[in-house]
Amino acid sequence: MSKRPSPTPLQFHGVSLKQLRSFVALARAGSFSRAADAMSVSQPALSAAIRHVETQLGLRLFDRTTHQVAITDAGRALLPHAQRLLTTAENAFADMREVAALQTSRIRIGAMPSTVAAVAEALLKIKGEAGGVAAHLSDGKSDDLNDGLHNGAFDLIVNAAPTHEPDIEATLLFEDELIMVARHDHTLADRPRLPWRALAGTEIVHFPGGSIGALAAGALQQNGLAHSNRFQVDQLDSLHGIVRSGLAVGILPRLYSRMFASDQFAFVQLDRPTVKRRVKLLHRARLADEHPAAAKFGVRLAAELRGTLSDRAT
Numbered sequence: 237m238s239k240r241p242s243p244t245p246l247q248f249h250g251v252s253l254k255q256l257r258s259f260v261a262l263a264r265a266g267s268f269s270r271a272a273d274a275m276s277v278s279q280p281a282l283s284a285a286i287r288h289v290e291t292q293l294g295l296r297l298f299d300r301t302t303h304q305v306a307i308t309d310a311g312r313a314l315l316p317h318a319q320r321l322l323t324t325a326e327n328a329f330a331d332m333r334e335v336a337a338l339q340t341s342r343i344r345i346g347a348m349p350s351t352v353a354a355v356a357e358a359l360l361k362i363k364g365e366a367g368g369v370a371a372h373l374s375d376g377k378s379d380d381l382n383d384g385l386h387n388g389a390f391d392l393i394v395n396a397a398p399t400h401e402p403d404i405e406a407t408l409l410f411e412d413e414l415i416m417v418a419r420h421d422h423t424l425a426d427r428p429r430l431p432w433r434a435l436a437g438t439e440i441v442h443f444p445g446g447s448i449g450a451l452a453a454g455a456l457q458q459n460g461l462a463h464s465n466r467f468q469v470d471q472l473d474s475l476h477g478i479v480r481s482g483l484a485v486g487i488l489p490r491l492y493s494r495m496f497a498s499d500q501f502a503f504v505q506l507d508r509p510t511v512k513r514r515v516k517l518l519h520r521a522r523l524a525d526e527h528p529a530a531a532k533f534g535v536r537l538a539a540e541l542r543g544t545l546s547d548r549a550t
Contacts (some may be wrong), residue, residue, distance in 0.1 A: 250292040253325055256318050258285035259297060263307050263315050316387065323388035324526065340370040341529040345537075346381045347373065347394040348446075349472070350412075350491040351515060354548050355394055358540040369533055378446040385518060391530040392523075392537065396447040396513040403521045407538045410545035411512040414452060416504040417496060418485040425502035432459040432506050439464040439484035441475055447513045452487045455511045489513060490549045515545060 258275055262282065265271040272282045290297050297311035307315070330342065347355045352375050359371050376384065378397035384390040385404065396412070416435065418425045424438065432455055440463050442452040456462055467484050469475045472495060479486040480500065493503050517538045524531040 251289050253322065255285045255289050256322055258282055259289050259311075260315065260318050260322065262286060262298065262305065263311060266305055266307075268305060320387045327388060340368055341527075343369055343371050343392065343527070343530045343533050344390045345371055345373045345392045345394070346376050346384050346390040348378060348381070348396060348515075349375045350489055351394045351545065353494075354491070354541060354544045355537075357548075358537060358544045361544075362536055362540055365536065369529060371533070382518075385520065391527055392517060392519050392534050394515065394517055394541070396515050398447075399518065404518055405521050405523075406516040406518045407534075408514060408516055409538060409541050410515045410549070412489040412491050412515050412545075412549065414448070414455065414487055414506060414511045414513070415490050415493065416485050416487060416506055417479055417493065418502050418504065419480060419482045420500055420502050422482060422485065422502070424485060424504065427504060429505040429507060431508040432456070432461065433508070435459075435461055435485065439467060440487060441467050441469050441478055441484045442487035443470065443475070444468070445470070448487075448489060451511050451513055455506070455509060456487075458509065491515075491545070494548060517541065 258271070258277075261274045262268065262271040265274060268279050268282055272279045275282060277285075286298065293314070295310045295314070296308055297314065299306045299308055327342075327344070345355065345359075352373065355373060359373065374390075378395055381390065381393045381395045382397060382399055385393050386401070394409070399406070416424065416430065424430065424434065436459075440456065440461065442463055443449050444453075444463075453463070464484055467478050469478060472488075472492065475486045475488065476496060478484050479496075487506075490503070496503075517534060519531070519534055520526065523534070
């Protein structure tokens with residue numbers, strides 16, 4: 237089947253936000269009756285809205301049978317863009333209300349948990365310079381942050397998960413190395429630096445997911461090591477507790493080291509290889525057009541975060 241040309245910007249002008257919501261509702265529900273209930277409209281009205289979107293875009297978005305509605309490949313490709321547009325529109329209306337009531341512009345920032353303290357510190361430092369701006373900060377897992385940036389939930393994110401999307405721009409802030417943390421009296425705690433292979437025979441815990449899990453697992457495998465089968469964690473408090481007991485050592489980014497009492501734990505650099513994750517500030521490529529205040533604020537935030545992250549890692 238030949239590929240249809242991409243719709244021109246003019247073709248999208250004939251589709252309303254309500255009609256886009258109808259498309260998203262039907263894609264999620266897979267049923268005209270359920271989607272109509274969700275939209276609080278009649279089924280004929282919903283059907284008319286879907287036909288209008290398909291006509292304007294020149295695409296068939298759903299295959300319809302007597303008992304079933306299935307989204308087409310074209311509809312599936314369009315869905316994330318429609319969701320992003322709706323989220324952006326909702327945010328824009330919220331921003332307009334806030335500007336009208338408080339004379340401020342809302343900027344939504346997402347950050348990995350290990351960087352939230354640094355972001356908050358940077359926001360405090362530049363608060364006086366950012367007149368008319370209200371920064372909203374949320375933490376999140378790497379994949380959720382990337383998804384939120386794509387769908388318009390965030391204007392800026394601080395993340396280390398790799399992304400190669402052409403519509404995303406990234407500014408390098410800091411290279412955060414993986415280190416070993418051990419109880420102060422552990423047999424491996426008396427050296428400032430160790431090769432990864434020195435951890436052989438030791439119970440090792442690290443976070444399994446995200447950028448940390450991938451980097452740690454790769455370094456362990458490269459040196460013939462594996463994470464502990466006896467002790468598995470997904471939260472910082474859990475890793476802290478197991479390492480404090482002396483039952484295992486932990487692998488974590490240096491940015492987390494401030495959350496451990498220095499008189500109870502030792503922090504050891506790991507080399508051969510030295511493993512670092514690249515912490516970046518990311519935003520959509522068209523942010524300057526979508527939200528000029530956020531684009532300008534992002535430049536100032538990146539400059540402050542470089543120093544703040546570096547200070548927190550020492």
